[in-house]
Amino acid sequence: MIDPALVSALSALMFVIGLGGAFTRKNAIIVLMCIELMLNAANMQFAAAAVHHGDATGWVYTLFAIAIAASEVAIGLAIFLAVYGQHETISLDDVDVLRN
Amino acid sequence: MGLLALGMILVSVLSADSVWANSSDDYPTTSGLADSLLTEWALPLLILGILMSMAMIGAAYLVRDERMENLLWEFGTGEAQVIEVEEEDDDDDDDNTVDAVEEKADEPEYEEEVEEVEVVEVTEEPEEPEEPEEPEELEEADDAREAEAVERQARMEEELEERRNRLESLDEKARKKEQELIRVAEKAKTIDFSTLGFASASDADDLQRIKGVGPFIAEKLNALGIYTFSQLANMTPEIEEEVNVAIEFFPGRIKRDEWANQARTLLGGEEE
Numbered sequence: 001m002i003d004p005a006l007v008s009a010l011s012a013l014m015f016v017i018g019l020g021g022a023f024t025r026k027n028a029i030i031v032l033m034c035i036e037l038m039l040n041a042a043n044m045q046f047a048a049a050a051v052h053h054g055d056a057t058g059w060v061y062t063l064f065a066i067a068i069a070a071s072e073v074a075i076g077l078a079i080f081l082a083v084y085g086q087h088e089t090i091s092l093d094d095v096d097v098l099r100n
Numbered sequence: 101m102g103l104l105a106l107g108m109i110l111v112s113v114l115s116a117d118s119v120w121a122n123s124s125d126d127y128p129t130t131s132g133l134a135d136s137l138l139t140e141w142a143l144p145l146l147i148l149g150i151l152m153s154m155a156m157i158g159a160a161y162l163v164r165d166e167r168m169e170n171l172l173w174e175f176g177t178g179e180a181q182v183i184e185v186e187e188e189d190d191d192d193d194d195d196n197t198v199d200a201v202e203e204k205a206d207e208p209e210y211e212e213e214v215e216e217v218e219v220v221e222v223t224e225e226p227e228e229p230e231e232p233e234e235p236e237e238l239e240e241a242d243d244a245r246e247a248e249a250v251e252r253q254a255r256m257e258e259e260l261e262e263r264r265n266r267l268e269s270l271d272e273k274a275r276k277k278e279q280e281l282i283r284v285a286e287k288a289k290t291i292d293f294s295t296l297g298f299a300s301a302s303d304a305d306d307l308q309r310i311k312g313v314g315p316f317i318a319e320k321l322n323a324l325g326i327y328t329f330s331q332l333a334n335m336t337p338e339i340e341e342e343v344n345v346a347i348e349f350f351p352g353r354i355k356r357d358e359w360a361n362q363a364r365t366l367l368g369g370e371e372e
Contacts (some may be wrong), residue, residue, distance in 0.1 A: 003194075008114030017106035023103075045114070056125035057132040060141050067148050071155030078162035 007048040016040035028083075028090040032076050039069045119180075167351060192314040247293075252298065253289075256325070260285055280348070285323040287346035296334045307332070309366060312357035320347040332363035 006011050014037055021034030043062045050058025080090045137145055165171075263282050267275055304327035307318040324346055326332065335343065337355065344354045 004120045005115040009111050012107055012110035012114055015110065016103050019106070020103045050128055052120060052123050054126045054128055056128040056136050057140075059128060059133045060136055063137070064144065064148055065151055071152045074159040075155050075162070078159035081163045 004048050007040045007044060011041040011044040011048075014038070014044070024094050028080050028095075029063050030077075031092060032073065032080075036069060036073065039065055051053050187318060245364070256285070256288060281320060281323045284320045284347055285325075290323045291324065291342050291346060292339060295336060295339060296326065296331045297328075299331055301327060303328060305329045305366075310359055310362045312355075312359065314354065317347060318347065329363040329367045332359050333367055335360045 017035030018034040018041060019079050021037070022031050026033065046058040046062045046065070049060075050056060050062070073092050083095050084090050089095065109266055139278045260282060263278060263285070267278055267282075275299065304322065307326075307329075308312050308315060310329075310332070313321070321327075321343075322344065326343070336356075340360065342351075344352065
């Protein structure tokens with residue numbers, strides 16, 4: 001099996017990239033993708049830990065995280081669509097007021 | 101910097117041997133996963149399911165389309181009846197599908213509108229702020245232009261008439277299309293051609309070179325009296341809106357696709 005330390009390092013890297021992106025990027029979709037990246041970093045860590053400790057609970061967490069990520073993306077994209085319809089942009093710097 | 105530091109800390113903590121010390125030899129199995137999902141985690145799973153369906157319904161609600169014509173199309177009721185016209189399919193995606201709201205009392209309207217035509221055209225003419233000339237000349241020019249406008253109007257009417265007559269000889273699909281073109285052509289009266297400039301089929305540009313213009317839209321534009329890029333380039337935002345309505349295109353699409361800008365670019369390219 002792969003050394004869990006390596007998996008951890010990779011997931012930490014992913015998490016930091018995602019965090020940086022979510023803080024610095026302006027395009028709402030890229031921010032959404034960065035959040036997704038962070039979630040997946042955590043998922044990877046969970047999965048690795050589950051295998052390492054021989055306990056399926058980590059997998060359960062992963063499954064839940066995936067499901068929540070899916071609904072989050074659905075809502076997020078729907079909001080972006082609605083915002084775009086009103087503001088003609090999804091740049092997070094320009095759209096700071098959701099009210100019309 | 102802070103992020104880098106955070107990354108370093110994360111890596112060092114997670115990679116530390118102590119975290120991974122007590123490993124176990126038995127791997128978790130899929131059945132084990134299913135077991136714990138349906139016993140230990142049954143309630144959270146249920147809540148998760150509800151959450152997800154709420155999210156999906158919410159998303160669908162957020163992106164609902166409230167444009168009048170689409171609602172009418174969906175329910176197929178109201179005083180307007182909707183025709184969906186699908187023209188010869190080609191690589192262009194949605195340009196050829198036009199959701200048109202057609203008034204039921206379509207045919208009888210023709211004659212009424214004809215009368216208004218001259219009035220609209222003529223009253224608009226004198227307002228043009230073009231060509232600074234001497235007053236008398238200006239008047240003459242105005243007269244000439246008026247005459248020209250009336251003549252042009254007459255010619256358009258003739259074309260319309262011709263089209264209407266041709267209707268009978270066409271089969272179902274072609275007739276639908278033709279009716280739509282006629283409807284578009286009738287709306288030409290609402291558009292301020294003194295700003296756009298006039299053109300005829302003889303000096304037509306290939307309008308389909310504009311992104312967003314498919315064969316059928318090009319035909320509609322032609323029916324409207326728009327043949328050249330320069331006409332499109334002259335569009336003001338108001339005229340864009342009028343043209344958009346006249347060709348029964350997706351609301352605001354002309355503006356969003358920047359036809360005027362595209363036309364300007366294409367014009368520039370041709371001159372070089």
